[in-house]
Amino acid sequence: MPKEKELVFGHRNPDTDAVSAAVAYSYLQNQLGYNTEAVALGEPNLETKFVYNHFDAKYPRIISAINGEVKKVMLVDHNEKQQSVPDIDDVQITHVVDHHRIANFETKLPLYYRAEPLGCVSTIIWKMYNENDVEVPAKIAALMASSIISDTLLLKSPTTTDEDRAALKSLAKTAGIDYESYGLEMLKAGTNLDSKSTQE
Amino acid sequence: MPKEKELVFGHRNPDTDAVSAAVAYSYLQNQLGYNTEAVALGEPNLETKFVYNHFDAKYPRIISAINGEVKKVMLVDHNEKQQSVPDIDDVQITHVVDHHRIANFETKLPLYYRAEPLGCVSTIIWKMYNENDVEVPAKIAALMASSIISDTLLLKSPTTTDEDRAALKSLAKTAGIDYESYGLEMLKAGTNLDSKSTQE
Ligand SMILES: [Mn+2]
Ligand SMILES: [Mn+2]
Ligand SMILES: [Mn+2]
Ligand SMILES: [Mn+2]
Numbered sequence: 001m002p003k004e005k006e007l008v009f010g011h012r013n014p015d016t017d018a019v020s021a022a023v024a025y026s027y028l029q030n031q032l033g034y035n036t037e038a039v040a041l042g043e044p045n046l047e048t049k050f051v052y053n054h055f056d057a058k059y060p061r062i063i064s065a066i067n068g069e070v071k072k073v074m075l076v077d078h079n080e081k082q083q084s085v086p087d088i089d090d091v092q093i094t095h096v097v098d099h100h101r102i103a104n105f106e107t108k109l110p111l112y113y114r115a116e117p118l119g120c121v122s123t124i125i126w127k128m129y130n131e132n133d134v135e136v137p138a139k140i141a142a143l144m145a146s147s148i149i150s151d152t153l154l155l156k157s158p159t160t161t162d163e164d165r166a167a168l169k170s171l172a173k174t175a176g177i178d179y180e181s182y183g184l185e186m187l188k189a190g191t192n193l194d195s196k197s198t199q200e
Numbered sequence: 201m202p203k204e205k206e207l208v209f210g211h212r213n214p215d216t217d218a219v220s221a222a223v224a225y226s227y228l229q230n231q232l233g234y235n236t237e238a239v240a241l242g243e244p245n246l247e248t249k250f251v252y253n254h255f256d257a258k259y260p261r262i263i264s265a266i267n268g269e270v271k272k273v274m275l276v277d278h279n280e281k282q283q284s285v286p287d288i289d290d291v292q293i294t295h296v297v298d299h300h301r302i303a304n305f306e307t308k309l310p311l312y313y314r315a316e317p318l319g320c321v322s323t324i325i326w327k328m329y330n331e332n333d334v335e336v337p338a339k340i341a342a343l344m345a346s347s348i349i350s351d352t353l354l355l356k357s358p359t360t361t362d363e364d365r366a367a368l369k370s371l372a373k374t375a376g377i378d379y380e381s382y383g384l385e386m387l388k389a390g391t392n393l394d395s396k397s398t399q400e
Contacts, residue, residue, distance in 0.1 A: 100310055101307045101308060102305060102311070103307065104306070106302060107301045109317070110299055110301050111301070111317060112315060112317065113314070115311060115312065117309070
């Protein structure tokens, strides 16, 4: 019997981590026997658009609510209700993977919850691939590396941990990218410096 | 520099899992470089008393509040405020390991949170020993096996999972006990049948 379908998504006003962690976690869970689809709760921002263009990756289907489509969901990169779909109370949250504080979050049933105080949730998901001996496909590795670059500002933010550094190095190798030069280009795309200077 | 001391504890009106998961998780965390002490939020019940007597294990120090003793704590087998110390809001919760729903729980800061919908939290902690390649000492294995027997009613409760079964088998082997016969004796001790029949 095929498993009941579940949606996987990050927070509203998605950033690179919210979208790419959903893509990476959905792939991992499907390898482990779940039946999931990654979706996004909004259009890509400038930086995320650059990332998905650069690696010719498909941006997930955009939804604004569950609208009865599924009964169960998995959250990444958020847990607070006000950051999720407006009808989150109508579905069962079966899994959460996050790196934020826990607040305004409550379930009726036990669930899988994995939080660690790291710089990026894609780092936690990278650890979960390793724990489960699942190989990260090159394109997903590129998206996860981009998430770490985005959340840690190329390993410069004070939230950066040794595990974020190790994950970025490993994922960049799998993706075949030089994360220093790619990272600068990506962060620059997010600030939209080019289009600004064109306008000026 | 030694790590700042943290207390590890399960819920009020402790059962065998609440106390023994604190003992087991505190030992694991200390192996991993933390500086923790397991404590209990109350006297042992009949079953738990039997367990600690049977294996000549030291019941943790009993506290009724943090009272400024430490600034950071780790919770096992619960997360809801009303099940914890009354002054839980005065300290930082750095880690939670649990197998219950999440409710009435909120943090100011990111933390380690590991929840799985298994029959017993000691099963999750057994997985964490394995993930971190830490050997379970025989006496702690006996306490963890007792927790699983208690929470799953000797693997008979509907919450029992294959992982609980695997954990109990492995821990019983490490502890050198026949979990079927020991388990029946232990569950019987908890119901206090003997003292009842003496009174009748
Ligand atoms: Mn985010
Ligand atoms: Mn993030
Ligand atoms: Mn309990
Ligand atoms: Mn329990």
